[in-house]
Amino acid sequence: MNGADALISTLVANEVTACFANPGTSEMQFVAALDGVPQMRPVLCQFEGVATGAADGYGRIADRPACTLLHLGPGYGNGVANLHNARRAYTPIVNVIGDHATYHRQYDAPLNSDIATLVKPNSIWVKSAETADDVSALAAEAVQASYGPPGGPxxxxxxxxSAWLPAGGEIARAQRPARAAPRGEAVEAAARALKAAKNPVILLGNQACRAEALKEAARLQAAGITIYSDTFVPRQPRGAGVFAPKKMPYFGEMALGELEGVDLMVFVGTTTPVAFFAYPNRPSVLVPEGCQTLTLADRAEDSVAGLAALADALGAPKEGPVQALALPDAAPSGGLNPYYVGTSIARHMPENAIVCDDAVTSGTGVAAMTASARPHEVLALTGGAIGIGLPLAIGAAVAAPDRKVLSLNGDGAAMYTVQALWTMARENLDITVVVFANYTYRILNVEMTRTGAGEAGPSARKLLDLGDPKIDWVPIAKGMGLPAVSCATAEEFDKAFAAAMAQKGPTFIEAVI
Amino acid sequence: MNGADALISTLVANEVTACFANPGTSEMQFVAALDGVPQMRPVLCQFEGVATGAADGYGRIADRPACTLLHLGPGYGNGVANLHNARRAYTPIVNVIGDHATYHRQYDAPLNSDIATLVKPNSIWVKSAETADDVSALAAEAVQASYGPPGGPxxxxxxxxSAWLPAGGEIARAQRPARAAPRGEAVEAAARALKAAKNPVILLGNQACRAEALKEAARLQAAGITIYSDTFVPRQPRGAGVFAPKKMPYFGEMALGELEGVDLMVFVGTTTPVAFFAYPNRPSVLVPEGCQTLTLADRAEDSVAGLAALADALGAPKEGPVQALALPDAAPSGGLNPYYVGTSIARHMPENAIVCDDAVTSGTGVAAMTASARPHEVLALTGGAIGIGLPLAIGAAVAAPDRKVLSLNGDGAAMYTVQALWTMARENLDITVVVFANYTYRILNVEMTRTGAGEAGPSARKLLDLGDPKIDWVPIAKGMGLPAVSCATAEEFDKAFAAAMAQKGPTFIEAVI
Incomplete structure (x- = not known):
């Protein structure tokens, strides 16, 4: 057994069984060792941002880490943006980053770089296996560290x-750390404050938006407290049979407008809400003036236990409200827009689907129309780095091969990690990709005004517009091996989407809006 | 004038006139300010790795920096791999990385990250403009720092x-630091050692491979000294009328084989050669045992002056040998391979063309067949991070609109930054793209054996093979707005390539090999 064998055996022994990879020469021993451990599924990604985004999607759905295999500093660099998103989603991921042989580093060969520094901003744990004998123990430590809580890459x-030399010793085991329940005093303090407040809200994030937590949150809503969720949540059930908290609006002034008069905010699984960006003369912190704030459970604590204890303390009913099923009566017709896309999704999306949302400005319309659809789960863009919608879907589909996965993407966002389409085809994943083609970074046209930067002139427009030339998505998707169709009307989209839901395997729909 | 205006005005005043950009909300003021300074050319890239690779190509050809505009940590992260290559090419680049407003950072909004740490491994200078008044002085300092010598990002x-607040003060000016000539003692020591050596070689790299330096190196060759160049050189003239040094072989044992018996290596613009990767039981340092080494000029010094002084000290002839023009007699025929592609390139490539080489294993065939072609320049992959060939061509074409640019790419390499094709179409750049479609990471099949990892089994093969499904490049290129054709025979390629050379504007050729 060499170090690479020890690594893969240790990962598999600790339930890490998917590897999203783009290897190079320094990773050849790892690649070879895969053949000895068939429990590890290797998934090739033709760009590392696909690998890291896929590992994020996998981790969110499987609730255990996938590993990535990345080629030195530059390979890791290509994965940084989606690891930033994963860090913000608190997703466990074990990145395995190949490096030059220990004795070779001193010569500063062309691919040498300061990996330890590069990985720091997006790693909650970093170590280097300086000998083959270290590998198994460090791999187990890495798995354990990835769980946090609250977890991360x-x-x-x-x-x-360290990969090619013989490795001795046992295969090491990781422990999965449990989340601590919030202390009794925190629950009592929240209960007291909520009873005293005139107009309190509870804000949920992260683990507090998972299925079990939402059930407890619904009880609190039944007790008369308004429940909000963060704007961007790593994984949240939605649709029929699920409690639907309000969502914090994206724009700060809208959020503060909605929260006017609120005198208490209690945070569960999250913290003080802040504006996504700063703007001249607009607030950064989205808490009304004079409003008290209180944390029931931080991101590392057990939100479910906290919410249940709080609901009990307040004498809330045993069950709270859930969304009723309400499907659209008829197929939409006319020119296509995000609301019509949402209508068709609501009509045809099967129960238990996973929706990976990187649709940016088009996401609002879809979310509005699917609120009462069959129960599904939504994985959102937690870190603001677009280009996650396609990779996230790969990871979700590998983690849950029996669930239909939808990948919703702005055209600007999809182009970032377009290489993901090929991996979907190769792995024959049950993913339906929708790209909203509006041929512009639409959000930036909005933000340009909001930042006070004024009207875009010809130079500025050159940096916002994607329409010259218009990207033709269908041949691109077909070139990567996917069946693909373009829809410019609601009728066409409804038909294409229904067909995609009726079959298994990857398919691509361009929605021209 | 706000900070963004001050920044762009300062850049333009210091001859930074091209901006390869992918902005977001935090960069809207910069985007708006572009309209006030039409001397700055904004070029939109739909992925930041395209922007940084283009800035590298621009800097290598223009010999002055372009700027990039990147969206916080994740935007920079996407650009890391090609900045690694640029660092290894010593290319001046000014990266402008937008960040949250200074007062907003403390709230750790979703896009917040530790930018200063992330950029460190690939920056030769880092500062943050904490006030608008700082911007102009720091921008000038950044431009100056990018020149080194030897220069870098x-x-x-x-x-x-700092972008949106009013900025006072003058527009600051950068100075371009001169390279110091090697000291007389270094020249004398090299001359003495060369006279005493039985079998000396001179190894050139970086600036010592530019046109003026090669002329002086040719004189030394005429004086009987064998001249080598590094394996990967940022920019090197080649073909008829140019001195052609030998090239250090990629594989260490081949290099040492060639250098057997060499008793002196003199380095000019480079340093001790090392193996690209370490392998079990193979050497890292590519200097024969017992061979003396000596540096005439390091990377920061003036290689041209050093070589000229050395040639004078040795009484070398005033002129050395140059390559004679020798074009292939006839078009190749039969199944396509890299050598036939090289033959067609030699037949039709016009004088003064720029060849951006990311062709990996296919590059050898092309290089062999174009050695005696019309004079051209080659930009190589200096840092080993594939995915540079398409972006590099964008930058070269923006810097030199009157020169024909060729972009040669392995299929695995091209997929990394495939978004570059769209920018070529938008900017109507005079680039001919060739993608060698062999449907595998061929180099890794070779490296697998060399690393002693053994034969690839089914799992390992899944990480090396790109042929299931086969990527169909022509529709992908067309979807991004380029005319495109696929060639499977030498006749087809010769015709397609001749046609590409006869017209202006971007075109795409898939070479199925």
Whole structure:
């Protein structure tokens, strides 16, 4: 057994069984070792941002980490944007980053770089396996560290000689740390404050938006407290049979407008809400003036236990409200827009679907029309780095092969990680991709005004517009191996989407809006 | 004038006139300010790795920096791999990285990250403009720092409020630092050692491979000294009328085989050659045992002056040998391979063309067949991070609109930054793209054996093979707005390539090999 064998055996022994990879020479021992451990599923991604985004989607759905295999500093660099998103989603991921052999680093060969520094901003744990004998223990430590709580990406640097030299010792085991329930005093303080407040709200985020937590939150809503969720949540059930909290609006002034008169905010699984960006003369912190704030459970604590204890303390009913099923009566017709897309999704999306949302400005319309659809789960863009919608779907589909996965993407966002389409085809994943083609970074046209930057002139427009030339998505998707169709009317989209839901395997729909 | 106006005015005043950009909300003031300074050319890239690779190509050809405009940490992250290559090419680049407003950072909004740490491994200078009044002076300092010598990417972090607040003061000026000539003692020592050596070689890299330096190196060759160049050189003239040094072989044992018996290596513009990767039981340092080494000029010094002084000290002839023009007699025929592609390139490539080489294993065939072609320049992959060939061509074409640009790419390499095709179409750049479609990471099949990892089994093969499904490049290129054709025979390629050379504007050729 060499270090690479020890690494993969340790990962598999600790339930890490998917590897999203783009290897190079320094990772060849890892690649070879895969053949000895068939429990590990290797998934090739033709760009590392696909691999890291896929690992994020996998982790959110499987609730255990996938590993990535990345080629030194530049390979990791390509994965940074989606690891930023994963860090903001608190997703466990074990990044395995190949490096030069320990004795070779000193010569500063062309691919040498300061990996330890590069990984720091997006890793909650970093170590390098400087000998083959270290590998198994460090791999188990990496898995354990990735769980947090609240979890996140970890970086295990694997020098080539630590992979190829013989490794002794046992296969090490990781423990999965439990989340601590919030202390009784925190629950009592929240209960007291909520009873005293005139107009309180509870804000949920992260684990507090998972299915079990939402059931408890619904009880609190039944007790008369308004419940909100963060704007962007890593994983949240939605649709029929699920409690639907209000969502914090994206724009700060809208959020503060809605919260006017609120005198208490209690945070569960999240913290003080802030504006996504700063703007001249607009507030950064989205808490009304004079409003008290209180944390029931931070991101690392057990939100479910906290919410249940709070609901009990307040004498809330045993069950709260859930969304009723309400499907659209008829297919939409006319020119296509995001609301019509949402209508068709609501009509045809099967129960238990996973929706990966990187649709940016088009997402609002879809969300509005699918609120009462069959029960599904939504994985949102938690870190603001667009280009996650396609990779996230790959990871979700690998983690849950029996669930239909939808990938909703702005055209600007989809182009970032367009290589993901090929992996969907290769792995024959049950993913329906929708790209909203509006041929512009639409959000930036809005933001340009909001930042006070004024009207876009010809130079500025050159940096916002995607329509010259218009990207033709259908041949691109077909070139990567997917069946693909373009829809410019609601009728066409409804038909194409219904067909996609009726079959298994990857398919691509361009929605020209 | 706000900070953004001051920044762009300062850049333009210091000859930075091209901006490869993918902006977001925090960069809207910069985008708006572009309209006030039409001397700055904004070029939109639909992925930041395209922007940074283009800035590298621009800097290598223009010999002055372009700027990039990147969206916080994740935007920079997407650009890391090609900045790694640029660092290894010593290319001046001014990265402008937008950040949250200074007062907003403390709230850790979703796009917040530790930019200063992330940029460190690939920046030779980093500062953040914490006030609008700082911007102009820091921008000039950034430009100056990017020149080195030997030059490289610098990172100027621009908080949103430093861009939108009023900026006072003058537009600052950068100085371009001169390279120092090697000291007389270094020249004398090299001359003495060369006279005493039985079998000396001179190894050139970086600036020592530019046109003026090669002329002086040719004189030394005429004086009987064998001249080598590094394996990967940022910019090197080639073909008829140019001195052609030998090239250090990629594989270490081949290099050492060639250098057997060499008793002196003199380095000019480079340093001790090392193996690209480490392998079990193979050497890292590519200097024969017992061979003396000596540096005439390091990367920061003036290689041209050093070589000229050395040639004079040795009494070398005033002129050395150059390659004679020798074009292929006839068009190749039969099944396509890289050598036939090279033959057609040699037949039709016009004088003064720029060849951006990311062709990996296919590059050898092309290089062999174009050695005696019309004079051209080659930009190589200096840092080993594939995915540079398409972006590099964008930058070269923007810097030199009157020169024909060729972009040669392995299929695995091209997929990394495939979004570059759209920018070529939008900007109507005179680039001919060739993608060698062999449907595998061929180099890794070779490296697998060399690393002693053994034969690839089914799992390993899944990570090396790109042929299931086969990517169909022509529809992808067309979807991005380029005319495109696929060639499977030498006759087809020769015809397609001749046609591409006969017209202006971007075109795409898939070479199925």
């Amino acid at each position: 970890v970086s295990l640097i694997l020098p080539a000689d | 610098v990172s100027l972090i621009l908080p949103a409020d």
